[in-house]
Amino acid sequence: MTSWKERLKDEIPLEMTKLIDTYEAQMSLRRQGKMDEKVFAEARLRKGVYGQRYDNGQRHDGIRAQALAYPSGDIVKGTDTLWDAPGMQRIKIPYGGLSARQLETLSELADEYADGILHITTRQDIQLHYVHIDDTPDLMRRLAAVGITTQEACGNSVRNITACSLAGVCHDEAFDVSPYADAMTQFLLAHDDVQDFGRKFKVAFSGCAGHACGLVHMHDLGLLAQTREAAGELQKGFTVFVGGGLGTVPHQAKILAEFVAPEDLLPLTQAIARVFARLGEKKNRNRARLKFLVAKLGIDEFRGLVEAELESLPQDPRHTAYLDDDADLAYAPAKAGLRLNGAPLPTGFADWYRSNVYRQAQPGYSVVTLHSPLGDFTAQQGFALADIARKYVGDNIRLTVEQNIVLRWVADADLPALCRDLRKIGLGGAHAGTIVDITTCPGTDTCKLGIASSRGLTAELRARLIERINLLPDAVRELKIKVSGCFNSCGQHHVADIGFFGNSRRSGNHKLPHFQVVLGGQWQQNAGSYGLAVGAVPAKAVPEALAALTERYVAERAKDENFQRWVKRLGRKEIKTMLKPFMQLPTFEENADFFSDWGDSRVYTIDDIGVGECAGEVVSLFSMEISKAESTHFEALLALDDGDYRRADERAYRAMLLAARALVRTKFLDVGDDSDRIVNEFRQRFYDTELVYDRFAKGKFARYLFKRHTQAPTRLDEDYAHQIIDETQLFIDNIHSAEQRINGVIVG
Amino acid sequence: MTTVPKRLAVKLSLARAPQLQPAHIVPIFQRWIQQRTVPGMLIDVIDYKHVPNGPGVLLIADEADYGWDLVGGRAGLRYIRKRALPEDLSAALRLCCAGALAAAQALEAEAPDDIAFDYHALEVSYLDRLRYPNEAQAAAAAQALLATALQEIFGAKPRLQRLHDDPRYLLAFRCVAGRSLADSMPAPALAG
Ligand code: SF4
Numbered sequence: 001m002t003s004w005k006e007r008l009k010d011e012i013p014l015e016m017t018k019l020i021d022t023y024e025a026q027m028s029l030r031r032q033g034k035m036d037e038k039v040f041a042e043a044r045l046r047k048g049v050y051g052q053r054y055d056n057g058q059r060h061d062g063i064r065a066q067a068l069a070y071p072s073g074d075i076v077k078g079t080d081t082l083w084d085a086p087g088m089q090r091i092k093i094p095y096g097g098l099s100a101r102q103l104e105t106l107s108e109l110a111d112e113y114a115d116g117i118l119h120i121t122t123r124q125d126i127q128l129h130y131v132h133i134d135d136t137p138d139l140m141r142r143l144a145a146v147g148i149t150t151q152e153a154c155g156n157s158v159r160n161i162t163a164c165s166l167a168g169v170c171h172d173e174a175f176d177v178s179p180y181a182d183a184m185t186q187f188l189l190a191h192d193d194v195q196d197f198g199r200k201f202k203v204a205f206s207g208c209a210g211h212a213c214g215l216v217h218m219h220d221l222g223l224l225a226q227t228r229e230a231a232g233e234l235q236k237g238f239t240v241f242v243g244g245g246l247g248t249v250p251h252q253a254k255i256l257a258e259f260v261a262p263e264d265l266l267p268l269t270q271a272i273a274r275v276f277a278r279l280g281e282k283k284n285r286n287r288a289r290l291k292f293l294v295a296k297l298g299i300d301e302f303r304g305l306v307e308a309e310l311e312s313l314p315q316d317p318r319h320t321a322y323l324d325d326d327a328d329l330a331y332a333p334a335k336a337g338l339r340l341n342g343a344p345l346p347t348g349f350a351d352w353y354r355s356n357v358y359r360q361a362q363p364g365y366s367v368v369t370l371h372s373p374l375g376d377f378t379a380q381q382g383f384a385l386a387d388i389a390r391k392y393v394g395d396n397i398r399l400t401v402e403q404n405i406v407l408r409w410v411a412d413a414d415l416p417a418l419c420r421d422l423r424k425i426g427l428g429g430a431h432a433g434t435i436v437d438i439t440t441c442p443g444t445d446t447c448k449l450g451i452a453s454s455r456g457l458t459a460e461l462r463a464r465l466i467e468r469i470n471l472l473p474d475a476v477r478e479l480k481i482k483v484s485g486c487f488n489s490c491g492q493h494h495v496a497d498i499g500f501f502g503n504s505r506r507s508g509n510h511k512l513p514h515f516q517v518v519l520g521g522q523w524q525q526n527a528g529s530y531g532l533a534v535g536a537v538p539a540k541a542v543p544e545a546l547a548a549l550t551e552r553y554v555a556e557r558a559k560d561e562n563f564q565r566w567v568k569r570l571g572r573k574e575i576k577t578m579l580k581p582f583m584q585l586p587t588f589e590e591n592a593d594f595f596s597d598w599g600d601s602r603v604y605t606i607d608d609i610g611v612g613e614c615a616g617e618v619v620s621l622f623s624m625e626i627s628k629a630e631s632t633h634f635e636a637l638l639a640l641d642d643g644d645y646r647r648a649d650e651r652a653y654r655a656m657l658l659a660a661r662a663l664v665r666t667k668f669l670d671v672g673d674d675s676d677r678i679v680n681e682f683r684q685r686f687y688d689t690e691l692v693y694d695r696f697a698k699g700k701f702a703r704y705l706f707k708r709h710t711q712a713p714t715r716l717d718e719d720y721a722h723q724i725i726d727e728t729q730l731f732i733d734n735i736h737s738a739e740q741r742i743n744g745v746i747v748g
Numbered sequence: 749m750t751t752v753p754k755r756l757a758v759k760l761s762l763a764r765a766p767q768l769q770p771a772h773i774v775p776i777f778q779r780w781i782q783q784r785t786v787p788g789m790l791i792d793v794i795d796y797k798h799v800p801n802g803p804g805v806l807l808i809a810d811e812a813d814y815g816w817d818l819v820g821g822r823a824g825l826r827y828i829r830k831r832a833l834p835e836d837l838s839a840a841l842r843l844c845c846a847g848a849l850a851a852a853q854a855l856e857a858e859a860p861d862d863i864a865f866d867y868h869a870l871e872v873s874y875l876d877r878l879r880y881p882n883e884a885q886a887a888a889a890a891q892a893l894l895a896t897a898l899q900e901i902f903g904a905k906p907r908l909q910r911l912h913d914d915p916r917y918l919l920a921f922r923c924v925a926g927r928s929l930a931d932s933m934p935a936p937a938l939a940g
Contacts, residue, residue, distance in 0.1 A: 004878055054791055061782045068789055070810060071831070084810060086791065104916055111918060112755070112875050115813070116803040117796055129794070130808055132830070378802040380819060383916045426800030445794060459798050599795050601775035 004138040011145040019151055019190065020144065023047050024137040031075060031083070041078030048090035048153030049136050051078065052129065052446050055085030062602025077133055086130040088446060089114070089139060090153040094185040095163035095178055095205070096124030096399035100386040103397060105146045107382025113139050118382060120375040120403045122439060122492055123160045123202070125153065129446050151190055156197045156288075158188045158273075163205040164213030165400040169360040169367055169408055173207025174225040175236050177214075180265060181205045183322035187266050188273070196277040198288030202245070203269075205238075210525060215401060217253045217525075218244045218495065220290040221272060226259055237261045242272060242302065243294030246489035248697070249726045250530045251291040252719070254299040256306065266319045271309035275302070286700040334394035337364025338413035345416050352419055352430040360408070366415060368407045369432035370422060373462060374440055374455055375403030377427065384425040392418050402439055404432055435472065435479045436465045439492060443485025443502060444597065449696050450485035452502025452513040452539055456598030458483050464543055476550045479563055480523045483515070487730055494530040495521045497563040498546065503536055503733045504604075506623075506740050507585035513539040513597040513604050516729070517549075517579060520567040529564075530722070532637060533729050534575050535630075537582045540594045545582040552578060572637045622739055625662030626732070629655045633728050640721045648721040649713055652728040656705040659728075659735040663692070666743060679709050692738040701727075701734035752833050755875030758844040759817055760852045760929070761824035763866035768823075768859055770797035770804050773816040776858050777807040780814075786851050788812055812844075814851045820911075825852040825865065828875070838897040842933075845870070845901060849929055867928035871911065873920035882912065882919040890919060898923055902932045 009017070026043050029035035057068045070084035077083050091106065098106075106126055110118045113135045114128035121127055131139065140150055152158055161181050168176035184203065188194050194201065203221045206214020216222025222241035227234050237259045244253025260268055272290075279297075281288040294302050358367040370385070377385075389397050389407060396408040405427070410418055422428030431437060438461060441447065443454030461481065469477065484491035484501040493499025499518035504511045514536040521531030537545045557566045567575065586594050597604050636651035657675055660682040664671045671681050686692040687702045694701060704727040713720055762768075777793040780786055788809040796802045801821050807814040810831065817826035827847035833840045852865040872894060874880035880890055891908050899905045906925035911917070925932070 007878065059781075059791065062778065063782050066781070068791060068810075070789070086808060108877060108916060112877060115794065115796075115806055115808070116819070117799065130813075373798040376796060376799050376802075378796075378799055378819070380801065380917075381799075383914070386916075456795075459795075462798070599774060601778050 004141050008141050008145045012141060013144070015190075016144040016149060016151075017141075019047075020137055020140045023140070027133065027137070030077065031072075033075075037076050037078055041081070042155055044077055044133070045155035046152050046157050047136065047140065048092070048150035049077075049131075049133060050088040050090055050154050051081045051448055052085065052087050053444065053448050053450065055082055055087065055448065056080040057082050057085070060602075060605045062605070083133060087133060088442075089128045089131045089136060089150065090121070091126045091128070091143060091148060091150050092153045092160040093124055093126055093148070093399055094161055095167070095181040096165055096401075097178070097182075098397040098399065099146075099395035100389045100397065101395075102146045102148055103382050103386045103389070105142060105148070107379040107386070109139050109142060110382070111379035116379050117376050118379065119442070120372060120377075120399050120405070122401050122403060122441070122490065124162050124165075124399045124401060125160045126399070127442075129442075149189065152194075154200075156199050158194050158201045158203060161185045161188075161203045161205070162214070162401060164207050164211070165398040165406050166213055166358065166367060166408075167205070167207050169362060169365070170207055170211075170213075171361045172210060174227045175207065177205040177207050177223070177225050179322065179325075180223070180238075180262065184266065184269060186322070187318055188269070191270075191273075193270055193273045193277060197273075198280045198282040199285055199290075201273070201276065201290060213401065215492075215495070216241050216244070218246050218250065218492075219253060220245060220276075221269065222253050223265070228259060235261065238265060240268065243291040243299070245289050245291040246492060246494050246530075247289065247291075248286075248487045248489070248700075248730055249723055250489070250494045251295065251723075252530070253291075254294060256299065256303055262323055263320045267310060267313055267316075268306070270316075270319075271306045271313055274309050274313075275305045279305070284700075286697060332394070333362075333365060333409040333411070334390075334392065334396070335409075335411045335414070337362060337409075338411050339364055340412045340415060343413070343416055346420050346423070348430065349416060349419055352428065353415070355430050355434055356432040357415065359412075362409075364412055365408075366410050366412055368410050368415070368418060368422075369400070370405040370407065370427040371429050371432040371437055372404055372427065373429075374438075374458055377405070381425050381427060385427065388418070388421050388425070391421070402433070402437065404437070431466070431469055434469065434477045435481060436462050436469055438462055439480075439482040439496070441484045441488075441490035443483075443491075444600075447485055447490075449488060450502065451504055452485055452515060453597040453599055454483040454485035454491055454500070454502060456600060457500065457515065457539060457542055460598050461543060461546065472550075473554050475557060475563075476554055479550070481546075487733065493518050493521070495523050496531065497521065497523070498549065499531055500542065501533075502539075503736070504740070505536060505538070505585065505736060507594075508587050510588045510595050511604055511740055512585060512594055515539055515542050516733075517542075517545065519575065520564045522564055532572075532640070532722070532725060534572055534637070535579050535583055535634075537579060538585060538594050539597055541582040545579055548578060548582070549575075568641070572634065572641055576634060622662055622666050622743070625665060626659060626735060626739075629658035629662060629732055629735070632658055633725070633732060636721075636725050636728065640718070640725060643718075645716040645718065645721040649716060649724055652721075652724040653708045655728050656708065656731050659732045660705055663735050663739055663742075666739065675709065679705065686738065691742055692734065694734055694737065697734075701731045704728070704731050751879050752835060752837050752840045753874040753876035753880050754833075754878075755828060755830050756833060756840055756844050757826055757828040757871075757873045757875060758841070758848040759815075759822075759824045759826040759871040759873070760848050760865045760867065761822045761869060761871070762863060764862065764864040765823060765859075766861055766863075768861045768863050770795070770816060770818070772860055773805040773855075776855065777805060777814070777816075779858070780807060780854070785854050786814060787847065812847055814847075816855075822871075824871075825855060826871075827851060837893060838900055841872070841894070841897045842901060844872075845929055846933055849933055853930070867930045868926070869922065869924045870929065871920060871922050873911075873918045875918060877918070880919045882915045882917055884913070887913075887919055891921060894921055894923070898925065901929070902927050 030040040072083040075083040163181040204219040224239040241253035440458040444450035482496035500515035518531040522529040632655035639648035804816040804818040815826040902925040911920040
């Protein structure tokens with residue numbers, strides 16, 4: 001057998017074969033320099049083939065920047081992305097549903113083409129890391145042969161459609177959303193109307209309003225299952241939300257339609273896609289998500305445009321064909337549902353049962369959650385798990401947005417045996433869904449945009465919390481922690497009780513990894529509200545800061561007061577005072593450990609700045625000035641808490657001005673305090689020269705200042721205040737980074 | 749079946765490691781990048797110690813990864829050759845043995861503990877299910893070829909045992925030789 005292409009030719013659907021062959025041809029053209037690198041990059045991303053850290057050929061080893069001379073030399077697979085550099089392969093798993101055979105194939109690919117690890121993402125995808133691009137066509141063929149695609153897993157496309165992992169077995173759902181998620185996946189995949197977006201488009205289904213599994217409020221398109229009585233019959237339908245999203249500045253989705261019948265769901269989605277493709281921003285990718293279009297037009301105008309689009313939408317039998325196949329997606333249990341029958345229980349079964357077992361709506365059956373730390377499991381665990389699945393539940397496996405795996409339709413009588421079998425393969429740990437079950441993005445481990453080690457921090461917090469889990473009161477056990485390596489929120493830090501996102505600060509002539517502490521987000525109610533940053537803590541101080549926070553919560557919470565309410569009652573001022581001792585920065589000489597990230601022995605650096613010129617006096621001036629901006633930002637937060645949105649806006653704007661002024665004064669001491677002058681000087685010296693540009697977000701953060709400087713807000717409500725405060729935080733972080741870049745940092 | 753697999757790995761297991769933890773390995777591998785201790789274009793260190801019996805800690809490089817590998821519950825040093833394999837199986841195997849030996853000896857020298865590898869035994873795995881499926885007939889043919897190739901290295905035929913007969917797992921053999929790999933190969937040249 002000469003190749004996977006030859007071997008699998010009869011097992012792959014023709015459409016998939018064509019798509020993969022086209023991609024392989026594009027790879028050849030790119031290698032020969034006959035395809036533009038940017039065009040190829042988008043084609044590659046739409047196949048889920050992503051870049052990884054150090055793929056620009058530079059790596060700082062903690063002492064110096066080393067050039068990585070890959071064998072293919074300068075050939076790139078995208079701007080600044082060298083051909084041979086290992087990359088990440090994202091694999092779409094619609095609503096997280098997997099069969100045992102699919103799990104085996106994924107596991108085979110992990111230990112053959114990657115590093116032996118399968119990583120579950122917060123979108124129920126699987127990611128493989130350290131994959132060579134030359135291996136990706138075969139990898140895709142082997143996936144296609146078992147019905148999995150990587151098509152449109154990244155890029156400006158419809159990403160993996162997510163849904164509650166309990167869909168179909170949940171007590172609280174209106175109905176099982178899986179068939180609809182499946183139909184939408186099939187319908188939108190490679191559809192003509194979703195090929196011209198300026199940015200990605202994320203869709204989620206949820207079976208109920210109260211729980212978090214579907215997270216519809218933080219999606220471009222969120223579908224919430226509803227039923228209603230009409231003419232004596234119970235009708236199924238969806239409340240449709242649009243324009244939500246996390247990212248740098250989170251937006252809560254708005255209701256587009258209160259109730260959409262199943263037969264109207266796909267046409268409506270297609271109309272939304274057409275409006276987004278036609279009117280969404282294309283040039284400035286930082287404002288190209290649907291949330292910006294909805295915010296710009298207002299929900300009423302957006303709705304009008306969608307309705308007009310619906311009028312002219314051509315008939316398509318696929319809009320409703322799937323409704324007849326409804327039954328095909330009903331999951332049959334592999335075994336009869338039998339209750340626990342008094343068989344001997346393994347030690348620790350009660351703990352495991354309490355946190356990892358959910359009693360299904362169907363009597364005699366349960367859903368079991370397998371806690372995979374940091375979202376990782378090995379190829380060998382994958383094979384063994386496929387066997388366990390076949391033994392107990394057949395193909396009823398799903399991945400969750402909390403980076404775990406669930407087995408559904410477990411007969412209750414099998415729970416003790418299943419618990420034993422899972423323990424043998426290291427997937428039988430208790431505490432799923434508790435404070436130790438921390439969600440994390442890849443961060444600096446593999447992500448090109450990472451600023452701090454989200455995985456390193458998560459591993460550390462997890463290890464410390466597990467040691468004490470049995471001593472923790474329930475109120476703390478139940479808290480959600482989520483960690484992102486940067487402001488981009490892939491770890492969903494906005495919707496955790498306690499979220500962290502990575503940034504950096506300077507002490508003397510060194511940088512330190514930091515995490516912004518984000519408090520008060522709400523996971524329940526489908527990501528019902530977003531938390532706000534209260535201050536940045538050095539990465540190495542985060543465990544102590546977390547302990548202080550949780551201990552005080554336990555000591556002071558009123559009966560039945562949850563974390564969000566406690567945070568609100570305590571107030572940001574008090575919380576900031578509590579965290580202040582942990583925010584102190586040691587000098588390098590005092591505590592060199594603070595200048596390395598978690599799980600990393602290198603002196604911290606996030607890019608390859610190397611040795612710059614140190615301007616000691618200017619640094620201390622800058623530090624003083626930027627701290628004024630930070631405290632003004634904090635006042636904005638307090639104003640938001642008080643419901644004083646006008647003051648929140650005024651303080652946030654002032655904080656941006658102060659931050660810009662701090663940077664301007666490192667070059668031009670006499671800038672004064674006139675806002676026009678500050679903005680002009682800042683623009684000329686740092687924006688037009690691109691000195692303030694973030695490597696990836698470019699001038700986006702600076703434009704937050706320009707926008708607010710030229711336009712007073714047209715509305716002063718909570719949403720607006722929340723947004724400008726978030727933008728201000730990002731602007732201040734951007735000024736910190738720019739100052740470090742411009743004025744130089746000694747890193748070793 | 750003289751085809752060289754797309755990827756080939758050799759693992760040396762520990763004979764002794766009283767206290768060594770995967771956490772000790774991360775700084776060592778990071779130092780190897782700084783000091784270019786082992787051959788190859790070294791890129792990154794990734795830590796999977798939170799996953800039981802997994803790849804442990806990996807030093808990712810362009811041609812070959814070095815792993816503090818815990819798969820199968822056996823801690824050891826695994827050299828995974830991914831690219832630029834010689835076209836001849838014996839030469840490829842020799843290259844992998846040399847890579848594993850170099851790294852194991854470097855680790856013995858640097859580990860904060862009195863660790864020692866068992867140089868009489870190796871695990872050889874073929875990361876190529878297309879050319880080397882883990883099926884009885886293919887495994888028998890591969891085993892014969894491997895025995896010959898290892899004989900060239902060790903000077904005598906080693907004892908070989910197929911590690912799994914489950915076709916989902918990589919084709920892999922445990923090889924026990926009468927002589928130490930360290931004595932059978934010229935001292936590996938460590939990059940400095
Ligand atoms: S949040 Fe930042 S570091 Fe984490 S995966 Fe997203 S872009 Fe990367």
